[in-house]
Amino acid sequence: MFLTIINIILPVIFVVFTGYLWNKYNKDFNPAAITKLVANIGLPCLIYDSLTRSNLTINIYFKIFLSALLVLAIGFLFGYLLIKIFKLPSIKLTTPLMHPNTGNMGIPLSLLAFGNEGLALAAGFASIVMVSHFTANTAISSGNYSIKKIIFSPVLLSLIFSLIVLFYKIEMPNFFNSITNILSGFVIPLVLLSLGISLSKINIKKLRIGLMLGLFKLISGPFIGLLVVYLLRLDGNVAKVIILQASMPAAILTYLIAAQNNSYEQEIGTAVFVSTIGSIVSIPIILFFLL
Numbered sequence: 001m002f003l004t005i006i007n008i009i010l011p012v013i014f015v016v017f018t019g020y021l022w023n024k025y026n027k028d029f030n031p032a033a034i035t036k037l038v039a040n041i042g043l044p045c046l047i048y049d050s051l052t053r054s055n056l057t058i059n060i061y062f063k064i065f066l067s068a069l070l071v072l073a074i075g076f077l078f079g080y081l082l083i084k085i086f087k088l089p090s091i092k093l094t095t096p097l098m099h100p101n102t103g104n105m106g107i108p109l110s111l112l113a114f115g116n117e118g119l120a121l122a123a124g125f126a127s128i129v130m131v132s133h134f135t136a137n138t139a140i141s142s143g144n145y146s147i148k149k150i151i152f153s154p155v156l157l158s159l160i161f162s163l164i165v166l167f168y169k170i171e172m173p174n175f176f177n178s179i180t181n182i183l184s185g186f187v188i189p190l191v192l193l194s195l196g197i198s199l200s201k202i203n204i205k206k207l208r209i210g211l212m213l214g215l216f217k218l219i220s221g222p223f224i225g226l227l228v229v230y231l232l233r234l235d236g237n238v239a240k241v242i243i244l245q246a247s248m249p250a251a252i253l254t255y256l257i258a259a260q261n262n263s264y265e266q267e268i269g270t271a272v273f274v275s276t277i278g279s280i281v282s283i284p285i286i287l288f289f290l291l
Contacts, residue, residue: 072129100129
């Protein structure tokens with residue numbers, strides 16, 4: 001069991017650390033540009049490729065999407081309560097507690113832990129979280145959002161298209177499937193490298209609030225996952241992937257969006273850093289109970 005967990009965790013840590021070291025000696029890698037590339041091309045292709053290649057049913061994907069929405073909603077509620085109880089300065093600090101790092105860490109870990117089925121389930125979950133980043137996260141951080149951006153989000157369009165292909169059993173041309181398969185291949189290595197580089201850029205300040213948020217994210221995540229699994233009566237790999245996704249540290253995108261809007265970026269950046277470092281301990285423990 002211990003060796004299995006090491007084989008799952010170590011490759012992820014190694015690639016993230018490679019990105020971290022790269023930025024220390026080379027300054028020509030732009031995480032924001034890579035995030036756009038992944039969000040607009042890589043992740044939509046990964047969603048289509050993993051969903052259409054899997055043997056999972058529409059019903060299972062519906063459960064995954066509903067689970068992701070519940071994880072986000074309960075995360076916001078927990079964050080709101082934390083802010084009220086400890087009299088923190090703004091509701092904008094809820095974003096790292098809402099959004100687990102499903103893209104940079106959740107997808108690779110699910111693939112390594114549960115194979116291609118885990119990849120498909122995690123991609124479905126991550127698609128909802130990604131849409132939330134450009135809707136709820138952006139709205140909370142900036143105070144406004146665009147309905148047009150939601151409707152024409154490449155991730156959402158890819159998700160809808162993939163479900164149509166699945167539901168109607170449409171046979172897409174081989175060249176199209178090959179293209180999406182090739183483009184989906186760069187997602188996992190790039191997001192892990194980008195995570196390491198982004199972590200190296202975070203300025204650790206506002207330590208008290210950031211530390212509180214980061215630790216609360218690590219503690220609350222597994223409980224939120226378990227609560228959602230209980231409420232929806234989920235089991236098998238679906239339940240395991242939901243718990244694992246909810247247990248991820250705070251998403252790096254919460255920091256990037258906060259920085260773009262000058263919205264408590266130091267506190268949120270510290271929360272992302274603390275929860276990511278802490279996940280080196282927490283994730284192996286969670287995997288021990290899931291495997």
